[in-house]
Every structure is written in C-alpha cells, then in structure tokens.
Amino acid sequence: MTPRSALRRYMLVNFLTWLPLGLMLPVMVLLMTERGLSLAQVGLVTTVFSVVTITLELPTGGLADVAGRRVVLAASAAFTLAALALMAVSTTVWMFLAMAVLKGVGRALSSGPATAWYVDTLHELEGPDADLGRGLARGGAMESVALCAGVLAGGFVPLLVPPGPLPPLAVPAAGGAVAAAVLLVVALLALPEPAREHASAVTARGLLRGVPATVGEGVRLVAGAPVLRRLMLVAAGSGVALTAVELLTPGRLAELAGTAEEGSTAYAIVAALGFAGSAFGSAMAPRAARLAGRVTGAGGPSPVAGAVAGTVLTSASVGALAATAGLGGAAGLITAATAYVVLFAGLAVAGLLCLEMTHKAVDAGRRNTVTSTSSLALQGGAAASNLGFGALATGAGTVAAWSVAACLIMASALLFVRMPRTSPAPAPQVRSGSG
Template sequence: MTTTLSPDAAKRVFYVLSTTRWLPVGFVVGIFTLVARERGLSIEEITLYMTAQGVMVLLLEMPTSGFADVLGRKPVLLAAGVVNIVAGVAYLFAQSFWAFALAAGLMGVYRALDSGPLEAWYVDTVHEQEPGADVHKAMSIQGVLVGVGMGGGALVSGALVAWHPFEDSSPLLLPIQVFVALCVVHLVATLVLLSETPRSEGRLGGRLASSVRETPTVIRDGLRMLGSNRVLRYLVLVELFWVTGMMAYETLMPLRLAELLGSEAEAGVWMGPAAAGGWALFSFGSWLGGWLAERLGLVRAAIVGRVVNGLGVVVMGLALGPVALLVAYLFTYTLHGAASPAYVSLLHREASSRNRATVLSMSSLVMQGGGSAVGPLLGLLAARTSISTAMVVAGLISTVGFVCFLPARRRDRADAEVENAEVTPSHG
C-alpha cells in the first residue's frame, strides 16, 4: 500500500489529526460521569451503563479493524468521526440509565472504528521508506500533543463550568456542546488532510463488498497470530490489568472528588484544572517515555511506566482530602503518558502493513472488553465498601500486569545473546 504523502508530510498530518482528535475529549474528562450522577444515576448504575461502550467495542473492534486493513484507513476514520458526533449529542440529551447506555454504546462504536487506523496509516507510510523502523519517537511526540490538547481542553472546560453563562441549564452541559462542535472540526480535518491511495481498485461499493469478503480472513489471520506469537499475546493481555487502574482514575476519581467536595458541579470546576494538569504531565510523561525507551529499551521503559502508574492509583485511593487526591492523580497521569510510547512501539514490532490495524485493535478490544467486565465489579465494590477501597484494589491489580512484559523481555535478551555471538570473533 502506498500513500500520496511523503513521510514528513504524513508526520505533520498525523500530529494535526492526533491533536484535533483528542482536544475535544479534554472538554468532557469526568463530565459524562458527573452529568449522569447529577441526573440521578447511582455509582452502580454509572459503572454499569458504561459497559455498553465496552460491549460494542468487543463486538465491533475486530471487524472494523479488518475493514481498515482491507478497505483503507480514511473511510473508516470518516465513519468514526460521524458516529462520535452522534454519540456526543446522545450524551447531551441523556436523562435515564438507558439513554446513557445508548450514548455509551455509540461511543463504543466510535472507539471501535477509531482504534488503530490513524496510527496504522502513519506507520505504514514510514515503513515504506524505512522498513521495520521503530516509531517510538513519533509516538512520544504524539503523546505530548495529545496531552497538550486534552489538557488545554480540560482547562477551558473547567472555566466554562465555573462561568456558567446559561443559568437555566446545568453548568456541566456547555463543555459537552463544545465537544460536539470540535468533533465536527476533526471530521472536516480528516476529510481534507488525510490522503490515502485506495488499498483495492474499483468503485467504493465494490471495494466495500471486497473488504467485507476479505475482513474475516484478516481477522482470522490476526487471531492465529495472537495464538502463535507469545510475545504479542502477552502484550495484548497487559491491557486487561492496565484498564483496571484506568477505571479508577477516569471513572471513580471524579466521583471520589465529588464525594470529598460535596457537589458534582463543584467537582466539575475542579476537574477542569485537574485534568488540564494531568494531561500536561501526560505530555511530559510521553516525552519521558521516549527518553526512557532510548536508555532502558522499550520493554524496561514500558515496565517502569506501568508499575509506577499502578502504584499511583493506589496512592489516589489512600488520599484523604481533595488536594491530596489531585496530587496523586497528577502523578499517576504522568506515568500514564510515560508507559505509552514504549508499549505502542512494542505492538508495532509484532505487526505488518496487512494486519497493523488489527493488531492495534486486538489490544484495544482487550482494554475495552476488560473495562466492561471490571467497571461494574469496581462499582459494586465501591458501593459495598467505599470508593477509596475500590481505587486501591484497582491500582494493585494494575501493578501486577508488569508480568505480561516478561516474554518480550526474554526475547530481547535472547536476540542480544545471538547478536553478541555473531559479532564475537571465534578462536581456534
């Protein structure tokens, strides 16, 4: 597959679209959860309705990634953009458990469509000119841009909630409205900027029909690869541990903050600057992750980032006041960013152009599906004990996930031993 853009031009597009994709998300960090709470849903209902997102990802992740690998990255990304806008509107008007579940389900469809195609498009472009090149530097810079975009969005979101210009509606709704508008901007940017040579000849209808026929083969080959490649299998499995910790600092943290402050609206005001700081430190963490990967190697950098990230979640659970909770949250997000470049680069090592989006989607599938299973369990634990207890348990489980990097570590050592044997002169 070839593209019409040079690697440098593709890199610029990759950075721009990564920013426009994540900037809107910054406006709604914690907001959907707080809106649901404000509209009467319990903690158990909130963690339960969110499983709709994971279920849709579980059902659609592999088929949509197969479409991206066969039909092309751009058509799938455009479809994802449209669904994202519809999901945002659904959240804006949701009033009941089932309405929120519908919105979460639509967001799951979007996540399934969006997971992998942009990265796959960029990496394939690079590998056309530099086959097998590691992309952790570009992923590190992307992480910085994502952090800056989300942090800026979150900061403005908090200011909008505090400003509350429309007294006849909840102060939490304006950030969602901005989110929808910015999602439209991202859709237009994708349409205009992303250039891709069709991966098959003929009209769109014929290519779509061909992709439907070929997608099961791509999925089957991806699953076979997962079964035969022990390193990839464990790299994908690590997402199950990581998403447990992520549920704590993305779902339970806003609820714990509201609990400490005594108000969902006040928590929304705090969440803006907190999320902005978190994503600013995520940017620093992404840069740090690239630096660690250069000095420690991809595997050890990923292990360090994921272990310390999990420990940060434990500290969040132990925090007794809002300030302490936010400090621990900022620390945790820093290491969230630090682990990502190395981890993603390890996934790309195991993939090829034919199955790259599928490999990335298998990882996302485990994360989203795992979140669907873990979320209600953490919600039940929080309801039966406390939110703090659930956060500590989530952090401990996340930390244990470092064992999933050990097969990759052992293979790196074996490769190093072979390389040393080849360069060591024989005597005899």
C-alpha cells in the first residue's frame, strides 16, 4: 500500500460512513410521524439514540485500540445496516426504539477508527513525522461532501420516487442501508490492519481485560496531558457552536420563510450549504495553518494559529446571526444562510487542525480512546448548551442566546494561548489485558 492509496481508502470510508446520516436527516422525523408516532415518542427515540451513543463512546474507542480498527469499523457498518433496514420497515414505537439502539451502537463504533487507521497506516509507511494535515483535511472534506449530498438526496428522493413496496419517505433509509453494506465490504477487504506497538492476538479474555484498561489509560492520558486537556475543552466549545445553530436556526428560518413547511425546506437547503462550507473549511485547513504560520512568524505551518483563526471566524458568524436577527424577508434569509455557511467553514478549519494536534499528542495504542474522549466532550458541550440556550432563548430571546454563544466560542480561543507542544506521551511499558 502507498500513502496515496491509503488516503483514497480513508476518503471512501469517510464518505460511506456519513452518507447514511445525511440521507436520514431530512426525513427521519417525518417518517416516524407518518408511521403514527407522536412528537413525544419521536423525542424518546432520539433520546435513546443519544444515550446509547454517549454511554458506549469510550468503551468502543478502547475496543478499537485493543481489537483493531478494521473489525470495529466493520461492526459499525453492520449495526448501521441493521438499524436502517429496520427503520425502513418499522411501524411501531418499539421497532423504532430498537432501531435507535442499533443506530446508537453503530454511531459509537464509528467514532474514530477510520481516522486512527489512516494515521497508523501513514506512520507505518512514512514514519512518525509523516504529514497528517493533508490527508485528515481531505478525509474531513469527504465527511461534509457525504452529508451535503445525503441531505439533498434524502430531501428530494421522496418527491421523485413513486409509491411501491416501500413508501417514499422510507427510501432514503433503504439507501443508507445499501451504503452501510458497501462500507462493510470495504472495511473487511480494503483496510489491512497496520502493525501497532503492543498489539497482540485478540481473545475474549484479552478484550474483557484490555478494553477497560485501555479506556483507563486514555482517560488518564487526557487528564495528565495539558495539550489534550485543552483540546477536550475546545471540543466542548465546538459543541456549543453546533447547538447555537442547530437548535435556533430552524425557528429563525421558519419565521423568515413564513410557514413551518417552507422553513423546513429552507433549512434543508441551508444545511446542505453548511455542509458544503464545512467541506471547504476542511480542505482549506492545511493552507490556513501555513498562512497563519507566515503571519505569526512561526517559520512553518502553525496548526495552533490556524485553529485560533477558525475559532474566531466561528464566533464572528454566530455574532452575525445575532446582529442580523432584526432583518426580514430575503435579506434576512441571505444573511442567515451566509453566516451559517461561514460558521461551518470556520468550525471545520478549527476542528481539523485540533484533530491533527490530538493525533500528534497520542500513541497508537490509545489513539482511538482519546479521539472518543474528544467526541464525548463535544457531545457534552452540546448537551449542556441545549438546556442552557433553550431556556435562554425562551426567556430572553434568540438574539440573547446567540450573543452568549458567540462570547463563549470567542473565549474558547484563549485555550490556544501558550499551547503546549504536541509530542506523543510515552506508551505504557506493559499493556494491560494483552490476553
């Protein structure tokens, strides 16, 4: 395998991992309500998915570090395939709840193994000083491309497909199942497991001992490494930014469009544009680091300065949403959509460069556990913001919630001040649970 072929496989896996989510996004709630679920039951299904994902985030990260990236990614594809096939035919709340459990397991399993596989493979091919930025940027861009394409397809396919064995709203779920099946085949056949230090044959006893030990090592590493502690807090700040737009933008667009139905169409289009902005930001992240390095006199690419620029751009975009909240009609729609797109571009630049710093600060044996911790921090920031911004917007208005969010995101840029170096922490001499 060559670095170029490894990158192509990584990009393909990222596309196939995120395409099902994009396909489901516009129709999932509508499908459940069409099948007779109340909004309260839809909320219960969504909550079950979130709880399962958060609960399994760290254990599945440890599993990928112990059992290997390929097997965990294949298991993720299998669970996602089962979940989406069940979604397409579900007719009761219990079937949808079972779907949510399967989908939550698949989502937790998919958190990090593809990126960990690519980084390990590149290190094997080019050594520990391999340039990660270019490949991670292209992989991140493919995630956003998949979401953008999926949202557009999932929103328009039900309008084009005639009634048949599956109702039109179930067709995107079936398409997502097909994408998951392709991912399963790719993971099993096209992702050879790279050699990793301290890796050993996987046994049931080894998993039972090794996964908790690896999770513990990863959590202790995050708690004891200043650079990782800061990056986890930055991830929580990203959760704040995402909540600020995902919770409050749909209502703003519905207000501007005139009706809830027109607002949902406007949001689908704006969301697709946002994913396109995210793809652009991911692709531009290495260039942003190089430009920031020249501006700051770093003598080379500066991921830290580039991440600061992306964070400031994100904060400014949320501030622009607050500043233009008084506009109506086409002007309001255009400014809201523009701020949304720029926000996702800035968030992608900062997130991609933080991901690069994270992988430089951790060894292969705990790589997936640490990235799962970052994902958990993002979800934690989003969960807290959902409660806080919801209450603030209800009591003081959307402008107040967006203003507070902009200030919190700007404050998170201070975490990059005097950022410690990102050299990997030494791996433990003896791996627990090597079986």
